[in-house]
Amino acid sequence: MAAPDGASFFMTYRTELISAFLSGAGYGSWERRPLAGDASMRRYERLIGPHGGSAVLMDAPAEKGEDIRPFVQIAEYLHEQGVSAPEILAEDSEHGFLLIEDLGDGLFSSVIEQDPSQEMSLYRAATDLLIALHQAPLPDLEPLGPRVMAEMASLVMTTYRSGITGQEDSVLTNRFEDQFEDILRHSVKGDAVFVHRDFHAQNLLWLPDRDGIARVGVIDFQDARTGHPAYDLVSLLQDARRDVPAGVEMQMIDHYIEVTGVDPSGFRTAYTVIGVQRNLRILGIFARLSQEGGKPQYLDLIPRVWGHVMRGLEHPALAPLADWLRSDLPPPSPENLDRLR
Numbered sequence: 001m002a003a004p005d006g007a008s009f010f011m012t013y014r015t016e017l018i019s020a021f022l023s024g025a026g027y028g029s030w031e032r033r034p035l036a037g038d039a040s041m042r043r044y045e046r047l048i049g050p051h052g053g054s055a056v057l058m059d060a061p062a063e064k065g066e067d068i069r070p071f072v073q074i075a076e077y078l079h080e081q082g083v084s085a086p087e088i089l090a091e092d093s094e095h096g097f098l099l100i101e102d103l104g105d106g107l108f109s110s111v112i113e114q115d116p117s118q119e120m121s122l123y124r125a126a127t128d129l130l131i132a133l134h135q136a137p138l139p140d141l142e143p144l145g146p147r148v149m150a151e152m153a154s155l156v157m158t159t160y161r162s163g164i165t166g167q168e169d170s171v172l173t174n175r176f177e178d179q180f181e182d183i184l185r186h187s188v189k190g191d192a193v194f195v196h197r198d199f200h201a202q203n204l205l206w207l208p209d210r211d212g213i214a215r216v217g218v219i220d221f222q223d224a225r226t227g228h229p230a231y232d233l234v235s236l237l238q239d240a241r242r243d244v245p246a247g248v249e250m251q252m253i254d255h256y257i258e259v260t261g262v263d264p265s266g267f268r269t270a271y272t273v274i275g276v277q278r279n280l281r282i283l284g285i286f287a288r289l290s291q292e293g294g295k296p297q298y299l300d301l302i303p304r305v306w307g308h309v310m311r312g313l314e315h316p317a318l319a320p321l322a323d324w325l326r327s328d329l330p331p332p333s334p335e336n337l338d339r340l341r
Contacts, residue, residue, distance in 0.1 A: 018059065021097045022047070025090035027055065041066055046102060055089055058098040068098050071222040074139070075100075077194075081136045083129065084207055084217040103217040108201035109242055118206075120248060126204055126236055127252045129213045131259050134193040134229050144195060144227030146184035150177045153277045155284025156329065163287045163340045164330040172328070179321055180277065187273040187317045189266065192226040199232040200239045229262070230271040231278070238275050238308045240282050240301050269317050276312035279305050287340050296341045302332045 022028050027047055035044040035056065041064040045057040060066035068091060078085035086100035108126070112119045157173040196203075198220050205217030233256060237249040253271065257264050282305050286298040313322040330336045 014059065014061065017095050018057070018097065021090070021092050021095065022057070022099070025099055027090075027099065030055070032057070047099075054102040056086065056100050056102045058100060060096040060098070062094075062096045066096055067093075068096055068222075069093050070224075071098065074141075074221050074224050077139045078218065078221065081133060082212070082214060083133070084205075084210060084214045085221065086217075086219065103205045103207065103219065106206040106217075108204045108206060111206045112201070112242075119245070120251070122204075122206060123236070123244070123248050123252055124255065125206075125213075125216050126199070127233065127255055128259075129216045129218075130199070130229075130232050130236070131256060132213045134260065136194065138192060138226055139194055139224075141194070141225050143192060144197075144225045144231065146181045146188065147177075149184050149188075149227075149274075149277050150181035153177075153180055153280040153284075155288070156280040157284075159284040159291070160287040160340075161329055163291055164336045166339075176321070183273060183317060183320060184277065188228045188230075188270045190228060190262075190270070193229045195225050195227040195231045196221050197223050197225060197231070197235065199235040201236075201242055228270055228274060229256075229260070230267060230274050234271055234275045234278055238279060240279075240286075240305050240308075243304065269315065272312050272315040273317055276309055276315075276318055279308040279312070283309070290340050299337050299340055302337065306332050 019028065022030070027049075030047040030049050033046045033048065035046050041061065043059040045059070047055045047057060049055075058068065058071075060068050060071075072088055072091060072093075075085045075088055079087075084103065086103055088098065088100055090099040091097065108122050112122060154173050154177050157176055158168065162168045196218070199218075203218065203220040205219070207215050207217050233252065237244050237252055253268065256262075257267055283302060286302050286305070289295040289298045310326075312318065313325060
């Protein structure tokens with residue numbers, strides 16, 4: 001009999017560890033059903049109790065670069081602010097297992113698809129949650145400063161551009177980072193707030209039986225940092241996965257400015273610059289997921305993200321980069337996307 005390969009051995013080993021974890025937590029007899037995952041190496045299962053009730057298992061193997069401790073830390077912070085993050089039911093940080101509250105299937109994207117008339121009210125509820133979070137005490141998290149953001153955006157050069165052209169250009173990448181850092185330093189100013197970093201319609205759940213900001217359930221927050229108040233609003237309104245109507249985007253920006261009293265001109269400039277920064281990075285992430293992660297389905301989202309970038313580059317604050325990005329970044333034509341597969 002042939003010896004099992006490394007992947008099979010790892011999966012068998014993880015399966016045994018999961019069974020021991022669930023048994024130790026009192027959930028060993030619960031039925032397990034797979035749940036849709038995300039762009040990470042994490043895996044999820046829904047557990048169904050023999051007498052009703054449910055919970056969610058997060059399998060985040062440290063061997064693959066995952067760490068559940070930030071999730072636990074940030075969940076505690078969010079609970080203190082009255083946010084509906086999943087309750088932690090059991091944890092094993094050594095092996096990367098979490099058992100968490102099941103917030104259900106009411107993802108914003110699904111609710112809106114089933115009832116489009118709720119779109120505006122759900123986006124307002126999410127915006128109100130951000131407003132409340134931005135008035136909360138600042139957590140002890142790493143900051144998203146100009147240099148860090150410029151380096152994050154340069155993924156568009158090192159994976160998206162190079163994946164299409166077949167050429168890496170460190171000089172061009174360094175030039176991009178330096179110029180973008182300068183733009184960010186001049187445009188993205190003000191007090192820092194909690195930044196989820198992936199605040200969009202597939203990481204938000206509608207919980208209509210709860211009150212106030214608790215009606216918005218929040219997941220996938222383990223990469224949170226501190227940064228500019230516009231960051232998560234961009235994530236919400238310039239969604240890589242669904243088309244947010246321009247009217248919704250405009251009204252939510254107006255609503256945020258009106259309620260918080262921030263300087264309208266400065267906030268709108270920061271919103272646009274952060275939008276280009278974030279969407280350039282997403283182009284790089286989706287290219288990497290296809291080429292290195294075996295997930296070519298993310299390439300289907302690239303044209304929408306490209307559209308966000310091109311619209312953002314029309315803002316005068318981005319003039320130092322706009323012309324050469326338009327000429328040097330290959331557009332997501334069918335032929336170019338095929339090169340990323």
